Amino acid sequence: NAGVTQTPKFQVLKTGQSMTLQCAQDMNHEYMSWYRQDPGMGLRLIHYSVGAGITDQGEVPNGYNVSRSTTEDFPLRLLSAAPSQTSVYFCASRKQGTGNTIYFGEGSWLTVV
Amino acid sequence: LAKTTQPISMDSYEGQEVNITCSHNNIATNDYITWYQQFPSQGPRFIIQGYKTKVTNEVASLFIPADRKSSTLSLPRVSLSDTAVYYCLVGALGGGGNKLTFGTGTQLKVEL
Numbered sequence: 001n002a003g004v005t006q007t008p009k010f011q012v013l014k015t016g017q018s019m020t021l022q023c024a025q026d027m028n029h030e031y032m033s034w035y036r037q038d039p040g041m042g043l044r045l046i047h048y049s050v051g052a053g054i055t056d057q058g059e060v061p062n063g064y065n066v067s068r069s070t071t072e073d074f075p076l077r078l079l080s081a082a083p084s085q086t087s088v089y090f091c092a093s094r095k096q097g098t099g100n101t102i103y104f105g106e107g108s109w110l111t112v113v
Numbered sequence: 114l115a116k117t118t119q120p121i122s123m124d125s126y127e128g129q130e131v132n133i134t135c136s137h138n139n140i141a142t143n144d145y146i147t148w149y150q151q152f153p154s155q156g157p158r159f160i161i162q163g164y165k166t167k168v169t170n171e172v173a174s175l176f177i178p179a180d181r182k183s184s185t186l187s188l189p190r191v192s193l194s195d196t197a198v199y200y201c202l203v204g205a206l207g208g209g210g211n212k213l214t215f216g217t218g219t220q221l222k223v224e225l
Contacts, residue, residue: 104156
């Protein structure tokens, strides 16, 4: 059981470039979300999804897009990268009926220069 | 959404019991209380979850008073490997609870 898998683990982008962070889970979880964590800070919610075809904004959605075409996948797209988006990104999932038991991926380190 | 307040940092020594308290004065009836542990360069890891009274598992205990406006994570006999950031999370699935947000956490440092 792989859990929550994120790719790539490390990425360097130039300002203005776009890219997609991939996230996949094999636990058949309904809920998936993306968080960012800046150095020495807590996690901030970017976008989340309660099921295939349904997404919604979190605390800091600007500059990011998401889609949920399948239960397993929840990619995060950076439309035009900015230095302020330099951060660690965590994908997470949880199953309905388990309270707040969230499973996190290992993180994707993104640097925008 | 219930806002949580935790101490920014705590220090302890190996073998001691550590108690980290989280305040959540506006907790809703359906909200669960969940604690996570995060090591540097890793994603947070679920530790324990409760709704009321006391919950215990193999790594920690969670104490929740009757009014549920606070909770205390208890780590028995900590070791150096327990040095991490601990997050208290309050919320529930459904309604506004899908938008689960984390506070700034408590940095626990365990020394010899």
